Amino acid sequence: MTVWVEVALQSHRSDDGTPGRLVAALEQIPAFAGATSVRTRLAARDIPLKPPGWRLSVETLDGARLLCAVQEESTPMPGFTRYRTFARPAGEDLAASLREFAEAEEALRGPLAKAHRFVAPDTAVTLEGDSGETVAVPDRRPEPEGEVERVEWRIGAGGADILATLETCEGGRPELRLAAPAANGSLDAVFTLAGEVIDAAPFFIAPGEAHEPESQPVHAAKLDLPRSATRREAFVAIAASVAGQWFGNEDAARAGLGAEHVHQLRVAQRRLKTLLKLFRDDVDDTWNTRIAPDLKWFGDLLADARDWDVFTDKTLAAYADSDDNPARWQALIAAADVKRRVARDTVRDALASKRYARLTLAFIEWLARFASQEDEKPMxxxxxxxxxxxxxxxxxxxxxxxxxxxxxxxxxxxxxxxxxxxxxxxxxxxxxxxxxxxxxxxxxxxxxxxxxxxxxxxxxxxxxxxxxxxxxxxxxxxxxxxxxxxxxxxxxxxxxxxxxxxxxxxxx
CATH class of the missing domain: 1.20.120 (Four Helix Bundle (Hemerythrin (Met), subunit A))
Structure with missing residues (x-):
């Protein structure tokens, strides 16, 4: 079974709701210009699965349905995955097809064993409670089917055969996936092409897991590292968790950068700095030269914006409340608010910049490479x-x-x-x-x-x-x-x- 490596990039919503402008921008890149694009329009929906590291979907194209299961082979992190895929045609009875799919391969039997329960379009899943009663689980309803416009290119770059897939669905941001069979040089190839895309078109690293509602700040997730984990595995899992908070707040802030977005972005940067100090032996020359300078640039902007938020909303407000004449502080609070808005605009501009997009790509590339290395002396x-x-x-x-x-x-x-x-x-x-x-x-x-x-x-x-x-x-x-x-x-x-x-x- 082929293992794939993939970099996922996301774009702002296209102005006209179609990928036309993005396709035009991509085909200005030499690697894309020499490849023929194939366009399709299909319907797709996700099917809930309980086991972590597995995704299941059904796609319908010209009346034919295809079941697609994906097993992640590495620690989940925003913008990058290493995975295996399983696919099988589906018949009219989707539940029956799912049962057959689960029995088709040994690897699918456990993860897909109960998937057929989650495909009825109008009913919630029911489970048996502790006392024997039937309990509805409404949040396990199947995802609604959505229309997807897909453009694919087969690209030979860096000695790898890369499948580039641009997908646009209603209400979502266009996403570009660059995938290649895992082999010597494939990691270099997909990240090099991703860098060319970021330089030429309005793409950035995909934030990973969706957070609802999208505009809400994202807090640090609780980590549950297994006792059997090695030092390297722990580092990768923690760094991926930090990236989830970092990129999640970046994504949420695109709808409007608020004080709490700034705060949580700042927390993510501090957690990352702590991680690097805890595992200082893992910081190499690539980190110091390619990532650290831009990370400091971004961190300094966040620190300034956060300091102005605290000063304006908390410190000056406390001064005014403690004064016998609170009104005398209003002009100063208004002046501070102007400076706070300037600092926040600077962060907003940074998040939309090519420099920031390259920083996030370099970070994920470094982490993906680190995760793929063999541990000579596991601890x-x-x-x-x-x-x-x-x-x-x-x-x-x-x-x-x-x-x-x-x-x-x-x-x-x-x-x-x-x-x-x-x-x-x-x-x-x-x-x-x-x-x-x-x-x-x-x-x-x-x-x-x-x-x-x-x-x-x-x-x-x-x-x-x-x-x-x-x-x-x-x-x-x-x-x-x-x-x-x-x-x-x-x-x-x-x-x-x-x-x-x-x-x-x-x-x-």
Whole structure:
């Protein structure tokens, strides 16, 4: 059975609802210009499957129906997959065809065993409850059939036979998939062609799993790494999870970039930075030269936008609420809001830029290559996680009394606490219940308390950059910052000393 590698790119919705302009842009690329395009219009729908790593769909073209099952062979990540496909014609009785399909190959029997239950178009799936009653499961209804316009090219590039497929469906963004049989050089070929596409046409890395509603911010997903995972497998799974949050918020923000989108994009970048510090030996020259500079560029834009959001919506609002004359702060809040909108527009422009599209492609290419490499000396990630948690905990537990530290030193403690909290999120599947509940919670509180003091310090710098700020307001901010630093240092010290050392599960 052939294993394929595939890069998936997405475009903004075409202006006229057809792929015509995208096809014209693609066929300006030399690799596409020499290939003949084949156009079809078909109906397709997905069929729900419970087992992870499997997808099932049915396509109807000129009255003939085809069942297509896909098994992912690698850790799911946005924009890239390694997979096997299974296909079989379907008859009028779709449920019967699915039962036959499941029995056709050993690999399909488990994943497709109950698929025939999910094809009735007008009924919900029913399951038997714990007490024997019948329970309807309405969210397992089959997906409605949708019309798909497909354009395909067979392209010989980089020694690989690449199938390029552009699909447009009603209400969705056009997607371009570049797939080739997995062989020496195929990974190079599909990513090289993807780079040419991004340079020439309005495409970017597909965000992966859809999030509903589309415009809502995407938070970090909980990781459940298996105990048997190696260090490399854990790194790939965590990085893919970070990419899901990163690209999910990028996709959601295309409908309108809000403060929470900026915040979650910033969180994703911080989680990625933490991951790289936890696994610093895996950072190579390719990362440092191709990815790190643009990642810093994007991260700096997010940091500036996030700081203006906090300053405008939280810090200045708190100042106004605490003043005996809140009205005197309104002009300053309005001036800060202008700067906040400028910073957010800069992030919005960056998300739409070629530089950003190349950054995301380079990141996914690096991760895909890393995932495909053989592990010469596999290490259980449980052992590695225990060592890292112990080391990072000592870094904050051994600091002197927080009250005695300078503001910059306390800020460093906050950064280390935040990194340890993210590490506990990454390793949660192997940590003790107390670590997941108590230690992680205290770390979050410590980060918040010390963060408030840091926000007050940042506010003083922000005020200095706004001409509308009065001497009274600058003095108010300095006094607030000094009082906040003392109070937050005392509370931070209490939280820090009540924290227990993170531990892995005793059963391990």
């Amino acid at each position: 259980r990630f449980v052992s590695y996680a225990e060592k890292r948690m112990r080391k990072d905990y000592r870094r904050i537990a051994r600091v002197p009394d927080l009250v005695s530290l300078e503001a910059r030193e306390r800020h460093r403690v906050r950064i280390h606490a935040k990194r340890l909290r993210y590490a506990l999120e990454f390793f949660r599947s192997v940590t003790s219940r107390r670590t997941r509940k108590e230690t992680a919670s205290l770390l979050g509180e410590l980060q918040t308390v010390l963060g408030e003091a840091n926000d007050a310090a940042v506010a003083a710098d922000r005020l200095a950059s706004i001409p509308e700020a009065t001497d009274y307001q600058r003095g108010f901010a300095r006094a607030w910052g000094a009082a906040s630093a003392r109070k937050d240092a005392q509370e931070g010290e209490r939280l820090l000393r009540s924290m227990r050392r993170p531990r892995v599960k005793a059963s391990l």
